[in-house]
Amino acid sequence: MTLSASRATKRWADDGGVSRFTTVGIPAEQRIDLWEQYNEAALFRLRAATMSERSLLATQVNVQYGDLRLAHIKANDHVIERTAQFIRARPHDAVCLCLLLEGEAFLYHGRGCETLRAGDAVVYEVDRPFMYGFSTNMRQVIIEVPRRLLDLPGRGSDPYRPHVLRLAGSAAATRAQMAASWVLQAMTQGLASDRRTEIDILNAFHLLVGGGQSGSGAHLSMARTFIESRLAGPLSVEVVAREIGVSSRHLARLFTEAGSTPGRFIMERRMHRAAELLGDPRMNHLSIAQIGEQVGLVQAAHFSRAFKKHFAATPSQWRVLARERRAS
Secondary structure: OOHHHHHHHHHOEEEOOEEEEEOOOOOHHHHHHHHHHHHHHHOOOOEEEOOOOOOOOEEEEEEEEOOEEEEEEEEOOEEEEEOHHHHHHOOOOEEEEEEEEEOEEEEEEOOEEEEEEOOOEEEEEOOOOEEEEEOOOEEEEEEEEEHHHOOOOOOOOOOOOOEEEOOOOOOOHHHHHHHHHHHHHHHHHOOOOOHHHHHHHHHHHHHHHOOOOOHHHHHHHHHHHHHHHOOOOOOOHHHHHHHHOOOHHHHHHHHHHOOOOHHHHHHHHHHHHHHHHHHOHHHOOOOHHHHHHHOOOOOHHHHHHHHHHHHOOOHHHHHHHHHHHHHO
16 A cells, blocks of 8 residues: 555544544545455445546445444545346345435446435345446435345345335335434444344335334334424324334234334423433523423423322522533
């Protein structure tokens, strides 16, 4: 490796289990080679190319998260290819789900060529040849699942072949958005992987890709995550069920099997969020009524009654107790 290339590889930073690499600032003639080298170490062996006069300007963040390997990639227009020669030389027994967050792309595989846009996804078994290209600036997250964690496809089924999942504007779009948010959350945790988040990501993979036993846990995880992200707004069984793509009756059954109900879970999460806000000194400028609005309870009296029922203390009393605990 040349001296300049050696210096460039110092951009392969490892911070708490999260590795990062960028071609920005690397001499243009070295970018493709170093991008390929990094991806062989962080994901799998591939070939990259670009027609851009700027060469490849790309940044990637990777994390080993339990059994999963996750990636977040931003780049200009380029193409990657996994050839039969590479597969023979460096087999890699895994399946990838790529969630395209920004840009336009195409997937060329043994059955033809498919286009996709932001909000869609690509699935491919790594040890099958494919070409994946981006005609614009792009951003995506990747979930790589070891093949040993996936069920064998049923007879006549081939869910892991290279193909496009057309998710944009569909009921599955919310699932894809949640999966992407979990991946980005995992990027901030590094080696401190959270087993629940790992299971959530794997369940989302099964729901989007198929071919596995997603079970009720996947939909329940999606429902809980959607509720957590919408605590400040109106929530109902019907709204949550519609967003995760199940019936209201089925959603109620999922929560019942977990020992709760959708309404109870929503109120519990609202109350716990309110307690966090009341105990946060940075939120002292907010009135009790404004705290209630932050958790979706716009009537101050209703918020106070609900909070006291849950914690045996009024919101004002809770704020005073939190202040005293910090002072002690």
